[in-house]
Amino acid sequence: MIDVVIVKTKEDLNIDSLELGDVHRMHIQVSDNSLGVPWRVPLVIIRGAKPGPIVGITAALHGNELNGISTIFKLINEIDPQELAGTLVLVPISNVPGYLMNQRYFLDGVDLNRVMPGKEKGATSSIYAHFFINKIIRKFNYLLDLHTASHGKVNSLYIRADLDNEDCRTLAYLQNPQIIVKKYDENGTLRGWANDHGIPAITIEIGNPNAFQHSLIDETLEGILNTMRYLKMIPGTIKDMVTDDTTVCDHSYWMYSNRGGIVDVLPDLADEVSKNEIIAKVYDVFGQVKEEIKAKHSGIVIGKNVRPNCDAGTRILHLGVNLMEPNPENIPGHSDYESDSE
Numbered sequence: 117m118i119d120v121v122i123v124k125t126k127e128d129l130n131i132d133s134l135e136l137g138d139v140h141r142m143h144i145q146v147s148d149n150s151l152g153v154p155w156r157v158p159l160v161i162i163r164g165a166k167p168g169p170i171v172g173i174t175a176a177l178h179g180n181e182l183n184g185i186s187t188i189f190k191l192i193n194e195i196d197p198q199e200l201a202g203t204l205v206l207v208p209i210s211n212v213p214g215y216l217m218n219q220r221y222f223l224d225g226v227d228l229n230r231v232m233p234g235k236e237k238g239a240t241s242s243i244y245a246h247f248f249i250n251k252i253i254r255k256f257n258y259l260l261d262l263h264t265a266s267h268g269k270v271n272s273l274y275i276r277a278d279l280d281n282e283d284c285r286t287l288a289y290l291q292n293p294q295i296i297v298k299k300y301d302e303n304g305t306l307r308g309w310a311n312d313h314g315i316p317a318i319t320i321e322i323g324n325p326n327a328f329q330h331s332l333i334d335e336t337l338e339g340i341l342n343t344m345r346y347l348k349m350i351p352g353t354i355k356d357m358v359t360d361d362t363t364v365c366d367h368s369y370w371m372y373s374n375r376g377g378i379v380d381v382l383p384d385l386a387d388e389v390s391k392n393e394i395i396a397k398v399y400d401v402f403g404q405v406k407e408e409i410k411a412k413h414s415g416i417v418i419g420k421n422v423r424p425n426c427d428a429g430t431r432i433l434h435l436g437v438n439l440m441e442p443n444p445e446n447i448p449g450h451s452d453y454e455s456d457s458e
Contacts, residue, residue, distance in 0.1 A: 125156055128251050129205070137165035137198045146247035147240065155213065155244065157252065160188070160206040162195050168202025168349050172256035172315075173340065175207065177229050177263065177306060179214020179221070183322040183329055184262025187336045194341065195350070202349045205256060210248065218326070220266055229458060230304040249309060258287065258347070259310045259317035260340060263458055264325045268423035269431070272385040273332050276307070276319040276458050279364070283316035289362070290346055291320060291339030292355055294386055295418060297368045297436055305458060319458045321419075363416050365436030372429055373398055375407040379426035381433055387417045389435070396432050413437050 125143040134140050140163060143156035173191070175184025188208045195204065209215045213223040222228050226241035234245025253259065265271035274295035277288035288296050299319075302308050310317035320339070323332040338355075345352045373379060373396070381396045383389055391414045398407040409432055419434035426432075 123158075129159065129161075129255055131161065131163070131170065131203055131205070131255060134161055134163045136163050137200075138163055139192070139197055144251050146251065147243040149213075157207065157212060157248065158209055159252070160192060160204075160208070162192070162197050162200060162204040162206070164200030164202050164204075164349065165198045166201035168200070169257040169347055170203045170205060170255060171258045171260070171344070171347065171349070172205045172253065173207065173260045173262065174210045174253075174306065175262040176215050177210040177261065178227070178266065178325075179209075179211045179217060179219050180267060180325045181220070181262075181264040182326060183264050183324075183333055183336070184320075185209065186328045186330070186333045187262060187322065187340070190333065190337050191340060194337070199351075200349055202347070204349075205252070207252065213244075220325075229306055232304055232306050232309045249306075253306065253310065253315070254313070256310070256315050258283075258343075259307070259315050260287070260343070261306055261317060261319045261458075262336070263319055263321050264323055265321070265419050267325055268421060269419055269434075270324045270385060270422050271321045271419040271434075272417070273323060273335055274321050274418055274436075276321065278311060281311060281316065284311065284318055286346070287316055287318045287343060290343045290354075291318075291336075292342065293320075293339070293362055295363050295365065295416060295436060297365045297418065299368075299458075307458065321458070363436065363438065365416065365418070365438050368418055368434060368436045370431045371395065371409060371411070371433045371435060373407060373409060373426050373432050374428060376426055376428040376430075377401070377406050378424050379421065379430070379432060380424070381420045381422070383417045383420070383433070385417055385420065388415070389417060390414050398426060409433075411435065 140161040145154035185208045222241040233249040234242040275288045275293045276299040277284045279285045307317045323329045377398045396409040415435040415437040418436045
């Protein structure tokens with residue numbers, strides 16, 4: 117017989133009140149829904165028996181980005197609270213309404229990761245963001261925010277981080293990632309708010325939406341455990357944080373179609389492409405090529421569109437560019453706000 121623990125609902129997260137050396141499960145109330153009752157954000161708090169930092173791990177801030185949920189579940193089974201130094205605060209589903217609706221956005225159609233830290237009075241998404249920040253995120257010493265690609269697209273396993281911030285750079289390399297995209301902290305993102313408030317934070321992009329991809333989940337889990345070893349939360353040898361296998365991109369941007377039709381995106385994830393290489397073809401319904409899309413710069417494929425039907429102006433391929441020369445012309449100034457993932 118499977119034992120299921122009754123989970124209590126609390127108004128706020130009070131870590132100091134939780135018993136040391138144990139696993140605690142609870143819901144934290146945030147803003148009210150249309151039933152007149154609060155939305156409840158699920159938390160798993162692993163309170164170590166020994167002193168140490170508070171590390172927060174958030175998943176499903178976009179409601180259809182699910183690989184982070186499984187990553188958290190596997191992490192729970194890896195940790196012995198009696199041997200843990202510090203506290204893990206795990207948030208498997210951050211955007212509860214979006215998760216229930218199986219969509220990226222909050223229930224009012226707003227991207228929660230564009231309105232942080234929200235407002236106590238305002239739009240429904242803004243109020244939710246306000247309480248999410250103040251009741252949960254503000255309690256962390258470090259933050260790992262787990263994401264995936266959005267609907268119709270796929271991602272490699274890669275990191276977004278402000279590499280000019282020493283703590284964030286360390287967190288990024290501790291994941292032993294294939295690709296790091298150097299991203300400054302944009303206003304409105306959870307990562308940006310955290311770093312602005314002294315909580316070193318990175319975004320970990322784990323593959324594709326609406327699925328569990330266990331090979332990528334396991335790689336992500338190992339990066340999290342490596343981070344915990346570095347922070348002396350668990351014993352073990354830290355894996356090399358600097359590797360020649362990691363590609364650091366100074367910029368990244370999406371390439372778009374100019375014509376509508378049926379698109380075939382040619383490179384695979386993490387492929388290197390050359391300037392002027394054909395990266396996609398757009399066909400009409402009779403099989404005739406209407407457009408060949410070429411890379412304007414050499415780079416590495418971070419993400420790509422996998423949905424064949426394509427309107428004019430559809431995002432086709434997310435290209436990471438490592439600029440060895442002075443900033444060339446025609447690098448689109450796409451920010452995290454336009455990245456279609458974080």
